Amino acid sequence: MQLHGVDFTSAPSRRKGIVIASGIVDGAVVRLQQMQTLIDFTSFEQWLRQDGPWLAGFDLPFSLPRELLEQLGWPLEWAALMQHMQTLSRADLRAHCKAFCGARPAGRKFAHRATDIPAGSSPSMKWVNPPVAFMLHAGAPRLLEAGVSLPGMHVADPDRIALEAYPGMVARSITRLSYKSDQRARQTPQRHDAREQILTALEQGATPWQISMNVGDWRDAIVQDGSGDLLDAVLCLMLAAWSWQRRDQAFGLPAFDALEGWIAGCDVKK
Numbered sequence: 001m002q003l004h005g006v007d008f009t010s011a012p013s014r015r016k017g018i019v020i021a022s023g024i025v026d027g028a029v030v031r032l033q034q035m036q037t038l039i040d041f042t043s044f045e046q047w048l049r050q051d052g053p054w055l056a057g058f059d060l061p062f063s064l065p066r067e068l069l070e071q072l073g074w075p076l077e078w079a080a081l082m083q084h085m086q087t088l089s090r091a092d093l094r095a096h097c098k099a100f101c102g103a104r105p106a107g108r109k110f111a112h113r114a115t116d117i118p119a120g121s122s123p124s125m126k127w128v129n130p131p132v133a134f135m136l137h138a139g140a141p142r143l144l145e146a147g148v149s150l151p152g153m154h155v156a157d158p159d160r161i162a163l164e165a166y167p168g169m170v171a172r173s174i175t176r177l178s179y180k181s182d183q184r185a186r187q188t189p190q191r192h193d194a195r196e197q198i199l200t201a202l203e204q205g206a207t208p209w210q211i212s213m214n215v216g217d218w219r220d221a222i223v224q225d226g227s228g229d230l231l232d233a234v235l236c237l238m239l240a241a242w243s244w245q246r247r248d249q250a251f252g253l254p255a256f257d258a259l260e261g262w263i264a265g266c267d268v269k270k
Helices: 041-048 066-072 078-085 090-102 132-146 167-174 189-204 216-224 229-245 247-252
Strands: 002-007 018-026 029-038 054-058 157-164 212-214
Touching: 002 229, 018 229, 029 041, 029 216, 029 229, 041 132, 054 229, 066 090, 078 132, 090 132, 157 229, 167 189, 167 229, 189 212, 189 216, 189 229, 212 229, 216 229, 229 247
Parallel strands: 002 054, 029 212, 054 157
Antiparallel strands: 002 018, 018 029
C-alpha cells in the first residue's frame, strides 16, 4: 500500500506549498520514498485523483464542531456540510465563527470537536493563530470532490483513503519545545535541535505509536527545514502507517461522531 503524509496549507504558493511525504511499510519500518511540494490547488486536486490504492494522513481538520453547526443551522451530514462550505467565502466562514464566539463568555469562546481535547489540537473553527478553519475550508471540500473515502465519515473510492492527522500531537509526545517557524528570524538553533530530537525519536520508534521511520537521504533536509513542513509531512506519514496497520480494526479509529471526524491515533496513551 502506498502511504502519504500531507502537510497542508490554505494558501499554497512557491514560498510555502503543500508538502507530501510518501512511503511504504517495509517489515517493521516505514520507509520514506519521496517528498514533493505542490504550489497550487490545481496540482493538489490532480494529486488527490491519482489512482489507488493509497492511504494518506492530512494535516487539516475534516469538519467543524457539532455544537457550532447546530447553532448555525448548517447541514448535519458531512457531505452536505462540505457542499454548503463550498458556497461560503473565507470571509463568510470567519464572520459566522466570529459571531458565534462573540456571543459566548470568556474562556468558552470556541466550540471544540470531541477529538480536539485528546489530540491537543486547535478548535477547527479557529480562524487565527493558526487559521485552521481556513485549512478546513480549502481542503475538506476538495476531498469530497475528489471522491476519496473518509473512514467512519464518508464512503467513496475504497482504494483512496483519507484520514485526518495532526503532527503536533506526535511532536509534543517527544518534546514540548517549539520546533518550527515560518519566520526566518525565528528559525533558531534551539528549534533545529528540537527537530533533530523529534526525527531521532521517529527513527527509533520511540513514540507512543511505536513505529520506526527510515527517512534515508531526506534526513538532513528534514532537520534543516526551519519551517518544519517536511517534518510535519513525515509525522503525518507515520500516523498514516499506524492507521494502515489497523485497517482491519477501523484504521485504529474509536467510535466517533461521523459529522465531526476524528484525528488518527489521538486515543493512543501518551
